[in-house]
Amino acid sequence: MNEIKIFSPATVANVSCGFDVLGFCLDSIGDEMVIRKTLEKGVKISKIEGADLPYETNKNVAGVAALAILEASNANFGVEIEIYKKIKPGSGIGSSSASASGVVFAINELLGKPFNKEQLTLFGMKGEAVASGVEHADNVAPGIFGGFTLVKSVNPLRIIGLPTPTELYATVIHPKIEIKTSEARAILPKQVNLSDAIKQWANVGSLVSGLYTSDYDLIADSLNDYIIEPFRSQLIPHFDKVKNAMMNAGALGCGISGSGPSIFSLSKGLGTANKVAKEINKIYSKTGIEFDIHVSKINTEGVRIVNSE
């Protein structure tokens, strides 16, 4: 294999109760990337479409992630990367991590798959750090593993793939405003009430249980965030209206995707997910703020090959 084209999906991190820990993978929105072996070693980014991102390897998420996996593998080749960006940077659905996950998945294929998914996540995290300053796996993990993931710990990295109930669909709205990650972090408290933390970990436990048993009612009951949402939702215009509309349309639950501004919901069945989309479209159409809406099944595969030669 000398060249591979992949689809690298958007992802939703945190999932209400699971701040810094849970994530899931979308299917209807993602970047495409072409990665081509070159005789010359090193990484060259030869094309970026759809976003204004740096071509310098060391400043580019995909570039840094590519270097990490190539160096670890002692590859006797280099790569040329084309990036076709569909996920808007700053949207809160894992734009930077899609670049990172995609490139490490692709290079692993070019290498003959020497690395497992946890190792690929580690390489991806090196790239993610370029965008966020922190090597976190919240979005890289669901991108690489697919489905729902629990990042049990980052150091050492331990990721648990969780089952995905078959009728689960996501609806995501991306209001096109900018929230700086630094601001979204600064707004969080250093300390939280023990009583709130207890409710939060009860919900994490019951959400995980609900995923194993496909108990949609329990999943619905678990999608509550007592800790982060009260702070970060202030940064997202019309958050409460959107949340109410999502719930009234029949969503199981909803919350902030990553650090926002995107808001996600989970629904049982495509019909409900589409209804949620329709209702939030009505709300945001009146705001004057540009937005995208994505309705998607949960992608249980993660990054996938489009074609290769």
Place this chain on the structure above:
Amino acid sequence: MNEIKIFSPATVANVSCGFDVLGFCLDSIGDEMVIRKTLEKGVKISKIEGADLPYETNKNVAGVAALAILEASNANFGVEIEIYKKIKPGSGIGSSSASASGVVFAINELLGKPFNKEQLTLFGMKGEAVASGVEHADNVAPGIFGGFTLVKSVNPLRIIGLPTPTELYATVIHPKIEIKTSEARAILPKQVNLSDAIKQWANVGSLVSGLYTSDYDLIADSLNDYIIEPFRSQLIPHFDKVKNAMMNAGALGCGISGSGPSIFSLSKGLGTANKVAKEINKIYSKTGIEFDIHVSKINTEGVRIVNSE
């Protein structure tokens, strides 16, 4: 059925990471109770062996729980209760809740089983409140449901029964010292670090996952308490030594049982659980403090009938 004798097992609440939420049921230690229908309505406690507990119905955990279920059922009979206490009050392995769980289970049988397990837990919690001042389900739930339980919320009460890996065994040491529940509560912080809370809910999520997949390694990795143990362990003499000995003997993990003073561990296989018992026996034998040690499989049934007529 006019008379029933039941075995009401001891239980371990909190389970390291799952403070106020998780619990599991023991098998080798528990109370026996005989509950007999009487023509006269109301509840009479006719015998208590093994502990110095009040005979007045309204001051006795079993008495109050019995009244709760009888009143809710509009029973046309009363009951007489004999309590054969094996679980020492104040041991931290659910002594009071065993009285509560046992009596509501038994009366439900005498009534022809009109109530489900969640309803029985609610009645049991009324009794538990006599002992602790709070209607909590940490110990009543695993006693009624058996196995591992997650109390997702108390109001409304929602309990999730979790699967029990078949090779899981518990070793529990009860140092016979008194820790007042009020003191064990007062020592806890009202606020906790967000970073610690995140680690805690990651562990709750991964422990639940480990129970579903019988992943003993993951269970081991999840049995950590960053929030409560640093405070409450100060109240338990030689806690660190016991913990080290348990881990060195091969336990998957350990922690404080309920609010202490008992310390529990979980092991894969009876052999390891026995080895843990041997090692902690060595340690506590040198302290001059009296103690009991229990080795037990996880009881997946909960309260059970010994005989009935």
